[in-house]
Amino acid sequence: MHALALPDARHYDEMLLASGAVRPHYQGFAGWLQAQSPEALARKRREADLLFRRVGITFAVYGDEAGAERLIPFDLVPRVIPAADWQRLEAGLRQRVMALNRFLADIYHEQAIVRAGVVPAEQVLTNSQYQPAMRGLTLPHGIYAHITGVDVVRASDGEFYVLEDNLRVPSGVSYMLENRKMMMRLFPELFARYAVAPVAHYPNLLLTTLRHATTVENPTVVVLTPGQYNSAYFEHAFLAQQMGVELVEGQDLFVKNDYVYLRTTAGPVRVDAIYRRIDDAFLDPLAFRADSMLGVPGLLSVYRKGHVALANAIGTGVADDKSIYPYVPEMIRFYLDEAPILANVPTWQCRKPVELDHVLQHLPELVVKEVHGAGGYGMLIGPAASQAELADFRARLRANPGNYIAQPTLSLSSCPTFVESGIAPRHIDLRPFVLTGKEICMVAGGLTRVALKAGSLVVNSSQGGGTKDTWVLEENGSSTPGDKSFLPV
Amino acid sequence: MLSRTAAQLYWMSRYLERAENLARMLDVSYSLSLLPQSRGAAAEIGAPLVITGSWQAFHQKHAGLTADRLVDFMVLDLDNPSSIVSCLRCARENAHAVRGKITAEMWENINATWLEAQALPRSDLADAGACFDWVKERSHLFRGATYGTLQRNDAYWFIRLGTFIERADNTARILDVKAHLIGPGVAESAPDYYAWSALLRSLSAFEAYHEAYRDTLSARRVAELLILRRDIPRSLRACCDEILQILPQIESGEGAADRGRPVKRMAASLAASLQYGAIDEILVEGLHRYLSHFLGEVSRLADSIHHAYLEAA
Numbered sequence: 001m002h003a004l005a006l007p008d009a010r011h012y013d014e015m016l017l018a019s020g021a022v023r024p025h026y027q028g029f030a031g032w033l034q035a036q037s038p039e040a041l042a043r044k045r046r047e048a049d050l051l052f053r054r055v056g057i058t059f060a061v062y063g064d065e066a067g068a069e070r071l072i073p074f075d076l077v078p079r080v081i082p083a084a085d086w087q088r089l090e091a092g093l094r095q096r097v098m099a100l101n102r103f104l105a106d107i108y109h110e111q112a113i114v115r116a117g118v119v120p121a122e123q124v125l126t127n128s129q130y131q132p133a134m135r136g137l138t139l140p141h142g143i144y145a146h147i148t149g150v151d152v153v154r155a156s157d158g159e160f161y162v163l164e165d166n167l168r169v170p171s172g173v174s175y176m177l178e179n180r181k182m183m184m185r186l187f188p189e190l191f192a193r194y195a196v197a198p199v200a201h202y203p204n205l206l207l208t209t210l211r212h213a214t215t216v217e218n219p220t221v222v223v224l225t226p227g228q229y230n231s232a233y234f235e236h237a238f239l240a241q242q243m244g245v246e247l248v249e250g251q252d253l254f255v256k257n258d259y260v261y262l263r264t265t266a267g268p269v270r271v272d273a274i275y276r277r278i279d280d281a282f283l284d285p286l287a288f289r290a291d292s293m294l295g296v297p298g299l300l301s302v303y304r305k306g307h308v309a310l311a312n313a314i315g316t317g318v319a320d321d322k323s324i325y326p327y328v329p330e331m332i333r334f335y336l337d338e339a340p341i342l343a344n345v346p347t348w349q350c351r352k353p354v355e356l357d358h359v360l361q362h363l364p365e366l367v368v369k370e371v372h373g374a375g376g377y378g379m380l381i382g383p384a385a386s387q388a389e390l391a392d393f394r395a396r397l398r399a400n401p402g403n404y405i406a407q408p409t410l411s412l413s414s415c416p417t418f419v420e421s422g423i424a425p426r427h428i429d430l431r432p433f434v435l436t437g438k439e440i441c442m443v444a445g446g447l448t449r450v451a452l453k454a455g456s457l458v459v460n461s462s463q464g465g466g467t468k469d470t471w472v473l474e475e476n477g478s479s480t481p482g483d484k485s486f487l488p489v
Numbered sequence: 490m491l492s493r494t495a496a497q498l499y500w501m502s503r504y505l506e507r508a509e510n511l512a513r514m515l516d517v518s519y520s521l522s523l524l525p526q527s528r529g530a531a532a533e534i535g536a537p538l539v540i541t542g543s544w545q546a547f548h549q550k551h552a553g554l555t556a557d558r559l560v561d562f563m564v565l566d567l568d569n570p571s572s573i574v575s576c577l578r579c580a581r582e583n584a585h586a587v588r589g590k591i592t593a594e595m596w597e598n599i600n601a602t603w604l605e606a607q608a609l610p611r612s613d614l615a616d617a618g619a620c621f622d623w624v625k626e627r628s629h630l631f632r633g634a635t636y637g638t639l640q641r642n643d644a645y646w647f648i649r650l651g652t653f654i655e656r657a658d659n660t661a662r663i664l665d666v667k668a669h670l671i672g673p674g675v676a677e678s679a680p681d682y683y684a685w686s687a688l689l690r691s692l693s694a695f696e697a698y699h700e701a702y703r704d705t706l707s708a709r710r711v712a713e714l715l716i717l718r719r720d721i722p723r724s725l726r727a728c729c730d731e732i733l734q735i736l737p738q739i740e741s742g743e744g745a746a747d748r749g750r751p752v753k754r755m756a757a758s759l760a761a762s763l764q765y766g767a768i769d770e771i772l773v774e775g776l777h778r779y780l781s782h783f784l785g786e787v788s789r790l791a792d793s794i795h796h797a798y799l800e801a802a
Contacts, residue, residue, distance in 0.1 A: 053604065054597045227586075228585055237588050237589040240589045241588070241590075246491055247494075248491060252491050252492070263491065263492045263493070264490055264492060265643060265647075265739065265748075265799075266490075266740045266742060267748065
């Protein structure tokens with residue numbers, strides 16, 4: 001019924017082999033898909049659209065007219081990950097996040113990794129994300145990044161590579177949860193047929209993690225949002241509700257006698273842990289940006305006294321900075337004495353003259369990123385850039401090389417996706433969420449983002465990307481009657 | 490509960506109630522303006538502008554008062570802060586800010602209302618009646634979703650509080666427009682029958698009137714019904730009784746430490762004045778004067794709610 005457009009042989013397709021044959025873990029789904037009439041699927045797509053709009057799962061776009069809300073396009077074809085792939089991914093992510101937390105504790109205390117010469121001192125200490133206010137401060141259980149979102153891509157060799165770590169305020173987990181809810185609502189029969197690992201308990205794990213961020217017994221936890229005009233406000237509200245904790249804005253909190261309190265209809269209530277979805281710079285106008293209206297005056301002083309916990313900690317940005325990223329495999333060896341399970345994307349650091357030369361010579365083949373950038377803003381994709389854009393970036397690189405890194409243009413893997421002409425391969429990435437509490441835990445899955453334009457590699461929702469449900473198949477042990485992970489249609 | 494959250498829930502429900510009462514008010518004005526025997530159709534269709542205090546704003550924008558211009562201005566005009574769509578937008582914005590505190594059914598309902606409101610047909614007078622019915626229906630649906638799904642905690646009570654503060658105010662204003670038709674020395678005329686029956690219908694109290702009095706329409710009894718009867722859900726008495734019931738449900742401390750004490754005192758006094766009121770005394774005082782005084786009391790009560798719960802330091 002549906003002609004699946006053949007993927008380009010130069011990249012890895014999650015569902016199809018270059019010959020057009022379906023990979024084993026997708027066979028059940030592909031068979032089901034073939035059996036659906038185009039009209040029925042079109043109806044389901046409209047239904048999904050309507051439901052998302054009704055539920056109000058929208059995001060605000062910066063630079064758009066005030067308060068404009070858009071729907072993130074949702075694609076009905078799930079991204080399926082076989083159990084063995086996931087096991088390897090999960091082990092690699094645990095290892096990576098553990099090393100990153102160790103790195104943060106180290107650079108704000110002994111700085112052993114700097115003294116050992118593994119990471120250059122100037123890369124850490126003069127980094128704009130390094131917070132001197134965190135020096136020597138001991139955090140409960142030594143945890144800095146309680147919530148980490150790691151962006152992973154699959155390259156043409158079929159291997160997973162870590163594209164970047166997000167240790168500040170990673171977002172997107174609400175879409176992971178809502179996408180699953182949508183798929184279960186639209187296609188319950190698929191879940192009866194496939195053993196898809198559940199993700200719905202994420203808010204529960206998150207709450208457990210946040211409660212472990214403080215040593216207070218029975219702590220009061222809140223989610224701190226910049227407010228309803230923030231692009232991720234839906235997620236802030238969603239997580240607060242799912243965890244059953246208050247969603248607060250800066251104006252709802254105040255500092256008195258070295259503690260943080262909530263303003264409530266029944267008077268002040270003490271707060272012990274804050275899941276803050278506000279960047280460091282806006283947290284406390286007395287300590288950071290004085291013009292911030294979003295934060296809480298005096299919060300840093302309470303934090304430094306250990307009277308309130310923040311998740312994530314202040315100053316975690318130094319570990320996910322793109323100039324620190326090339327050192328993460330070394331961190332894993334240094335702190336854990338293990339070989340990295342997940343590979344980094346090869347990266348040229350433009351601050352090094354030799355590497356800058358290479359980048360300038362090969363600019364049309366490379367992707368250039370700002371070291372502090374995020375969200376797909378301010379980056380150059382060489383193969384897609386015009387001569388003028390290339391010239392502009394050459395000038396920028398020469399003027400301020402330390403501000404940039406460059407990477408080869410990865411051929412991200414693709415996954416069949418509904419487009420106007422039918423179903424065609426589109427490039428995808430994956431952001432699993434890793435929680436660090438008493439132990440490191442994660443739900444099997446993550447947010448799969450998809451670039452909806454043919455050939456495009458930019459998956460960010462702010463740049464017109466969409467999302468897919470992500471299915472991690474449960475272990476296919478033996479063919480017992482209870483096992484349904486690979487049942488033929 | 491967070492003071493800001495309480496304020497947003499309270500205003501969400503006030504705006505929704507206001508939108509509903511605007512639809513009721515416009516419905517009555519609009520249908521009266523269509524009557525051939527109506528004395529001064531202009532006065533009838535102008536009433537909603539007077540009630541909402543938007544007479545001037547209307548005339549700055551429009552050359553003359555006609556039914557379709559009124560409907561356009563009071564229903565669809567987003568530049569008019571008193572219009573139904575403006576109220577629905579405010580209700581939805583407040584709901585958006587507290588969506589974690591209301592149920593998915595409530596949020597989806599109010600969000601869908603706002604989305605549908607933006608698609609209401611412009612200046613299609615043939616559909617005006619259907620449009621008013623739609624507004625009432627959306628309000629009923631939201632109230633039903635609230636009643637049927639929301640946990641009975643402070644969120645619920647602040648939503649209910651907003652509903653009845655707004656309704657007490659709106660019923661008094663709707664009644665006030667007709668205050669000149671009643672009083673000592675004012676003879677009741679045939680066209681008044683239509684005015685009073687339309688008023689009763691707009692407040693969904695026409696059947697209740699006949700059930701309660703089993704008699705012909707009289708202005709005195711209509712006033713009594715809408716001010717003093719406790720069994721009429723939109724009457725002033727019923728609204729004040731509800732407020733009095735709601736306030737003790739809100740957690741605000743005990744005894745002398747109760748932040749809500751001034752509010753409760755004021756609400757009790759207002760409810761008592763209605764409970765022990767008599768329509769003849771009210772008519773002797775003058776209905777318009779009585780209602781103006783009542784509106785002032787409701788406004789002071791609302792201020793004290795803000796002070797005690799919604800702007801806490």
